[in-house]
Amino acid sequence: LAMTVYGDLDVSIIDELPPGRKPINTIHLFGNRKESLYRFIRQQINEGRQVYIVYPLIKESEKIDLKNLEEGFVHIREEFPEFKVCKVHGKMSSAEKDEQMQAFILGKAQIMVATTVIEVGVNVPNASVMVIENAERFGLSQLHQLRGRVGRGAEQSYCILATDYKLA
DSSP: OHHHHHSSOOOOOOOSOOTTOOOOEEEEEESSOHHHHHHHHHHHHHTTOEEEEEOSBSSOOSSOOOOBHHHHHHHHHHHOTTSOEEEEOTTSOHHHHHHHHHHHHTTSOSEEEEOGGGSSSOOOTTEEEEEETTGGGSOHHHHHHHHTTSOOSSSOOEEEEEESSOOO
């Protein structure tokens, strides 16, 4: 930033989306509305798209009452037995993460259950839905980065911020 102000760097302003991209619809889903969410996910996948579901924790915590990836992964596989579900988190080996990411990138898996490890460096234009569980536990910059994983293709994309209660 200092180099831009005092040095010889130009400021670039990106004030529009790349051609063919639509703005991402961001929705706050609160309470027990999972059935409508699951119908929406199923509809999107049946239309050929892919879905991210992000959890704040890998495993259950005795100290914090939040949804976690391990339980979420089992639940999502039970809820969507007709689709391939993969998972990625920071405690996996690089080889395991790469294998799971490749399955999602190549379209072999329709749903990716993940932690914030997917926050940067992931480009899957076919992924049009991002569900963020316990969204109130993430910072604004994290939510912005996660939301940026969708909306990279020509289809309408959605970022669903799921919380257990209505936020003020």
